[in-house]
Amino acid sequence: MRREDFPILNKQVHGRALVYLDNAATTQKPQVVMDAIIEAYSHWNANVHRGVHHLSQVATQNHEEARKKVAKLIHAQSEEEIIFTKGTTDSINMLARSFGDAMVKEGDEIIVSQLEHHSNIVPWQMLCERKKAVMKVIPLREDLSLDIEAFKGILNKKTRLVSVAHVSNVLGIVNPIKEIVKLAHEKGIAVCVDGAQSVPHLAVDVQKLDCDFLVFSAHKMYGPTGLGVLYGKKKWLDKLPPAEGGGEMIEHVSFEKTTYNVLPYKFEAGTPNYVGSYAFGKAIDYMQEIGLENIASYENDLAKYLEQQLSTLPNIHVYATNQPKAGAVSFNAYREDGTLIHPFDVGVLLDRQGVAVRTGHHCAEPLIDHLQVPGTVRASVAMYNTKEDIDTFITALKKAIMMFL
Numbered sequence: 001m002r003r004e005d006f007p008i009l010n011k012q013v014h015g016r017a018l019v020y021l022d023n024a025a026t027t028q029k030p031q032v033v034m035d036a037i038i039e040a041y042s043h044w045n046a047n048v049h050r051g052v053h054h055l056s057q058v059a060t061q062n063h064e065e066a067r068k069k070v071a072k073l074i075h076a077q078s079e080e081e082i083i084f085t086k087g088t089t090d091s092i093n094m095l096a097r098s099f100g101d102a103m104v105k106e107g108d109e110i111i112v113s114q115l116e117h118h119s120n121i122v123p124w125q126m127l128c129e130r131k132k133a134v135m136k137v138i139p140l141r142e143d144l145s146l147d148i149e150a151f152k153g154i155l156n157k158k159t160r161l162v163s164v165a166h167v168s169n170v171l172g173i174v175n176p177i178k179e180i181v182k183l184a185h186e187k188g189i190a191v192c193v194d195g196a197q198s199v200p201h202l203a204v205d206v207q208k209l210d211c212d213f214l215v216f217s218a219h220k221m222y223g224p225t226g227l228g229v230l231y232g233k234k235k236w237l238d239k240l241p242p243a244e245g246g247g248e249m250i251e252h253v254s255f256e257k258t259t260y261n262v263l264p265y266k267f268e269a270g271t272p273n274y275v276g277s278y279a280f281g282k283a284i285d286y287m288q289e290i291g292l293e294n295i296a297s298y299e300n301d302l303a304k305y306l307e308q309q310l311s312t313l314p315n316i317h318v319y320a321t322n323q324p325k326a327g328a329v330s331f332n333a334y335r336e337d338g339t340l341i342h343p344f345d346v347g348v349l350l351d352r353q354g355v356a357v358r359t360g361h362h363c364a365e366p367l368i369d370h371l372q373v374p375g376t377v378r379a380s381v382a383m384y385n386t387k388e389d390i391d392t393f394i395t396a397l398k399k400a401i402m403m404f405l
């Protein structure tokens, strides 16, 4: 799938052709995205929203066009529901501050799950400390899927918010978000979906999911770093207070009283990353040209092939097999005597053969503790990966394991 659009994929690493399978951490960028950044700084760089001059108007228009593209991508009702942030982490921190200030009081409960990324744990923990609220955790079943029966049991009238990953960044499992939202809404509870690993791989429709909030990062979907999105239903964003103060987010400021700007600017304090948003718009165009459904089905085939190939190897344990998955596969390798080969060692030996994977806790320590291992090796695919990449990876992995047997 248009591999030639990604110049970095022609690189050699340690004298070998690069096989990049660390896409869940960040994706590579197509030339159009890189060109957009050069174009912005070369032709129309100026601060947005405040200027009457030509460049500022072009910059503003480009930034706002990008917002419309994001709204369309996730099927938001309007671009007012799209807040640009620095990334998923920033989006969740903003929400925890804003929602937390307005909605959470002592004794209230926030629900997350056992498989969350630290970004979807720590901001809520900090909120719970600030407000003397309580964090509840959806446990996992033996097959590592979310225990929905247990979830029903912990939802109660003290629950203020449920915040869950759509797709696990470690296991690649697609969680039953629609069902989670339905169960929470039956009790009048809001749901935030961490879409960092789903928006890049699935056609996500916030109206179909009916989630109250969705957060994701541009850099994991062929866009630039330093940019992310906090989507919120208008009814929530209207009612919630801003998380940060400064320029852009105000209507009038005086020492007596400050009034806030309209949506979405109320939540965007300071100069926004308008070059990033423009480049992200180009990444979205690029994905849509290929087709979100086409990307999803291509990657799904690839991830299945990856899981199958891994499962045929002796001494490899693949986590959460035969589950709905998107993008990532985690595994561990063992010696003949059953002792674990440290994932870090596997990663280093793969790197020596030009294969980039991620090893460790993947910023999900509670999940790794649950698996009772020091970490996993994670291979994750993007639209530019091929079956040949997977074959090269498997050959390299066999060689790496041989060194430990």
Ligand code: PMP
Binding pocket: 024, 025, 087, 088, 089, 090, 117, 119, 120, 165, 167, 168, 169, 194, 196, 197, 217, 363
């Ligand atoms: N949530 C999930 C599920 C993730 O995979 C990641 C990135 N690994 C994050 C949150 C944090 O994203 P970012 O570092 O772009 O803020």
